[in-house]
Structures are given as structure tokens and as C-alpha cells.
Amino acid sequence: MNDIALQRSLADRYIETEALYGAKNYKPLDVVLTRGEGVYVWDVDGRRYMDCLSAYSAVNQGHCHPKILAAMVEQASRLTLTSRAFRNDQLAAFYEELCALTNSHKVLPMNSGAEAVETALKVARKWGYEVKGVPEGQAEIIVAAENFHGRTVAIVGFSTDPQSRGGFGPFAPGFRTVPFGDAAALEAAITPNTVAFLVEPIQGEAGVIIPPAGYLKRARELCTQHNVILILDEIQTGLGRTGRLLAEEHEGIEADLTLIGKALSGGFYPVSAVLSNSEVMSVLHPGEHGSTFGGNPLACAVARAALKVLTEEGMVENAARVGARLMGRLAEIRAPQVKEVRGRGLMLAVELHADAGGARRVCEALQARGLLAKETHEHTIRIAPPLILTDDQADWIADQFAEVLR
Structure with a gap:
């Protein structure tokens, strides 16, 4: 048996072992990856692919960025975890640098994106009771239809996706749903008990749904007018993905609570954060919320390095320029x-189109050509390569799509 046959047998064994021992809560493409560098990943057969998913925007800086790797190795050799029972020498610098970069007053560090969302929900409710004066137990939070904010029981309870919420109830009360992109519907839904409006600037999981121009600006005005906290979930859209550091910058607004994660660590470590103004975050006191791993020294060191390379290497600006080029090339496909x-x-x-045979089939054809992308909601293919993408690489992506789609 030749080497290639042995390697293919190994890949099959990985897939079979996953199926035997793992919960079947994902349906990945059948590629077994073993190495990554920049915009590329390699499978156990040695074949190279261009990554056009970036781990759902967690790898904005590219795979295994050497400067983030160096920061992780250096910190891991000194101190990884203390819990928040003690202070560490990375947390203060992480706070200071992140606040300066995002124009925030306060930071609350967590681990996953879902934890950041849950944190924001708790903060908003507490603010509603203690500051706004909403009667205890009656706080309402408005969310958008087709949202995706994570997988916890509270979060899936206000999802409109039957697959996300089916079979997991009963759910927490206190949420009202309005159509995404409809400012009039938002205004109509606000009551004296409304404490927050939680929304993604662009809905990623729903299929990269972009709201009408002016929607976020109007939402900001309505929240200010009615004394409601605006919470922007920028876990996918933030940290350069849309061509600005935060997607809220496209409409010149600032949220009261901004949620970031994923690319906050460049794909090396689970790190998330809630960014806030001082008034809203001040409702939390010791013992009311926390995380053993949130704000640990390894996470902070990695995040500091990830933010530094993102800004110093011009990745945000590159995303805007190369993204426009790729968008233009894809739009030319007939x-x-x-x-x-x-x-x-x-x-x-x-x-x-719904009668086109599904997006999964296209993703599998792209995989055969050395490009990894992933379908969402059956008929949509998301394209989110690392922000270090070059013009030539963008053109190559468009060429592969053209060949497959034609």
C-alpha cells in the first residue's frame, strides 16, 4: 500500500472514530485538517486548501500568526491561570489597550461568545431594575428575528430558528422579537419595561443579512429616546471583519454594550469581552457575576497580541479593500x-435559488477544488477568509466559485 493510500485510510479512521464516540451536533465537510498557516490549511493527506470560513471569523488574523503564537508560548511558560480571586499582570494592560482601541469605558472579560451575550443580558436586566426603575421581574429585552447569539438555553429561547430551539424548552420569559432591519417595528415594541435591544449589525448565521442603511443609527436614536440599552453583538462582525474595527462604525454610532469574541484571540484561545460605558457596567458588584477563566493571564496576553497585529499590520483596511474586490468579482458571475x-x-x-440543489453541494465541489467554505440555512454559502487575503487570492476564490456555479 502506498503512502497516499495509508494517509487516506488514516483520514477515514478519524472520521469513523468521530462518528463512533462524538455527539452528532455538527455536520462538517469530510476533510480532516492537521495544519494551518495564514489563509491556508492542510489535511492529513497533505492537500492544501484556502480557508474561506476562518472558524466563523475567529481566525481573522490568519492561522497560527507567529506574533500571537510567540505571545501565547511566552505567557504559557510563566503563568496561565490564577482565577479572579487574585490579580494578574496582564489584565490591567488588556483593559487599557482594549478600551483605548474601541473607545470603551469598561471591560468585562469572559471566554465564549455565548457567555458574553449572557453577561450582557444579566447586566441589562440589573440596570433596568436598579437604574431605570422597571418593576422587579418585568424587564423586557427586544431581539431580532433570525438572530443568532449562541446556544445556551436562555439564548435559544429567543431564537426564531426551529432547529436551534426545538426540544429545549421551557424557556426564560422577558424577550420580544421584531423583524430585523425594521426600525418602525422596533419603536412599536418598546414599552416602559424595555431595558435593552440586542441585535447583530449584520446577521451572520442567518446568511450575512445586511440591514437597510440607517437602521442601526435609527435604533441608536430610539434607544436613547426611550432610555433603552443598545447591545450590539459584534462577535462575528467585529475586529475588522466588515472593513471597520467594529461594524457599528459604518453608521457612526456607539452601543451601550458591545460584545466581542472569536478574533479577539486570533483563534488561539477562547476569549470574549463585554465592552460598556461606565454607567451600565457600574450595576455589577463583587460576587454577582464572574468566570474562573475569564480574564486569565494567558487569555489576556493572547488577546493583546491579537489586537496588536490586527491594527499594526493593517488587516482592517485590507479587509475593506480586498473585500470590495472579491465582492465585485463574485457579483460578475453569471x-x-x-x-x-x-x-x-x-x-x-x-x-x-431554492431550486438550485442546495448550498452543501456547492461547498463540496469547492472543497474538491481546494477551497473550504460552509453552507448556512441550506441555500447560502458564507465566504469569510482571513483578513490577510491578497488581491490574487481574492481573484482565485472568485474563479473557483465561477467554475463551480457555471
Whole structure:
């Protein structure tokens, strides 16, 4: 048996072992990856692919960025975890640098994106009771239809996706749903008990759905007018993905609570954070919320390095420029199965007509050509390569899509 046959047998064994021992809560493409560098990943057969998912925007800085890796190794050799029972020498610098970069007053560090969302929900409710004066137990939070904010029981309780919420109830009360992008519906839903409006600037999991121009600005005005906290979930859209550091910058607004994660560590470590103004975050006191791993020295050191390379190496600006180029090339594809090409920066999507045979089939054809992308909501292919993408690489992506779709 030759080496290639042995390697292929190994890949099959990995897939079979996953199926035997793992919970079946994902349906990945059948590629077994073993190494990554920049925009590329390699499978156990030695074949190279261009990564056009970036771990759902967690790897904005590219795979295994050497400066982030160096920071992680250096910190891991000194101190990894103390819990928040003690202070560490990385947390203060992380706070200071992140606040300066994002124009925030306060930071609350967590680990996953879902934890950041849960944190924001708790903070908003507590603020509503203690500051706004909402009667205890009656706080309401408005969310958008087709949202995706994570997988906890509270979060899936206000999802409108039957697959996300089916079979997991009963759910926590206190949430009202309005259509995404509809400012009039938002205004109509606000009551004296409304404490917050939670929304993604661009809905990623729903298929890179971009709201009408002016929507976020109007939402900001309504929240200010009615004394409601605006919470922007920038876990996917933030940290350069849309061509700005935060997607809220496209409309010149600032949220009261901004949620970031994923690329905050460059893909090396679970790190998330809630960014806030001083008034809202001041409602939390010792013992009311926390995390053993949140704000640990390893996480802080990694995040500091990830933010530094993101800004110093011009990745945000590159996402805007190369993203516009890729968007233009994809829009030129003339194929009857394509319904729409949309996006902002390097957060793009190709939506197919419902009778086109499904997006999974296209993703598998792209995989055969050395490009990894992933379907969402059956008919849409998300395209989100690392922000270090070059012009030539963007053109190559468009060429592969053109060949497959035609």
C-alpha cells in the first residue's frame, strides 16, 4: 500500500472514530485538517486548501500568526491561570489597550461568545431594575428575528430558528422579537419595561443579512429616546471583519454594550469581552457575576497580541479593500442558480435559488477544488477568509466559485 493510500485510510479512521464516540451536533465537510498557516490549511493527506470560513471569523488574523503564537508560548511558560480571586499582570494592560482601541469605558472579560451575550443580558436586566426603575421581574429585552447569539438555553429561547430551539424548552420569559432591519417595528415594541435591544449589525448565521442603511443609527436614536440599552453583538462582525474595527462604525454610532469574541484571540484561545460605558457596567458588584477563566493571564496576553497585529499590520483596511474586490468579482458571475451576492468587507455570502440543489453541494465541489467554505440555512454559502487575503487570492476564490456555479 502506498503512502497516499495509508494517509487516506488514516483520514477515514478519524472520521469513523468521530462518528463512533462524538455527539452528532455538527455536520462538517469530510476533510480532516492537521495544519494551518495564514489563509491556508492542510489535511492529513497533505492537500492544501484556502480557508474561506476562518472558524466563523475567529481566525481573522490568519492561522497560527507567529506574533500571537510567540505571545501565547511566552505567557504559557510563566503563568496561565490564577482565577479572579487574585490579580494578574496582564489584565490591567488588556483593559487599557482594549478600551483605548474601541473607545470603551469598561471591560468585562469572559471566554465564549455565548457567555458574553449572557453577561450582557444579566447586566441589562440589573440596570433596568436598579437604574431605570422597571418593576422587579418585568424587564423586557427586544431581539431580532433570525438572530443568532449562541446556544445556551436562555439564548435559544429567543431564537426564531426551529432547529436551534426545538426540544429545549421551557424557556426564560422577558424577550420580544421584531423583524430585523425594521426600525418602525422596533419603536412599536418598546414599552416602559424595555431595558435593552440586542441585535447583530449584520446577521451572520442567518446568511450575512445586511440591514437597510440607517437602521442601526435609527435604533441608536430610539434607544436613547426611550432610555433603552443598545447591545450590539459584534462577535462575528467585529475586529475588522466588515472593513471597520467594529461594524457599528459604518453608521457612526456607539452601543451601550458591545460584545466581542472569536478574533479577539486570533483563534488561539477562547476569549470574549463585554465592552460598556461606565454607567451600565457600574450595576455589577463583587460576587454577582464572574468566570474562573475569564480574564486569565494567558487569555489576556493572547488577546493583546491579537489586537496588536490586527491594527499594526493593517488587516482592517485590507479587509475593506480586498473585500470590495472579491465582492465585485463574485457579483460578475453569471449563473442561473445564483440569487444574490451580498456582504461587507470580507463578510460575504452567495445565496442560491431554492431550486438550485442546495448550498452543501456547492461547498463540496469547492472543497474538491481546494477551497473550504460552509453552507448556512441550506441555500447560502458564507465566504469569510482571513483578513490577510491578497488581491490574487481574492481573484482565485472568485474563479473557483465561477467554475463551480457555471
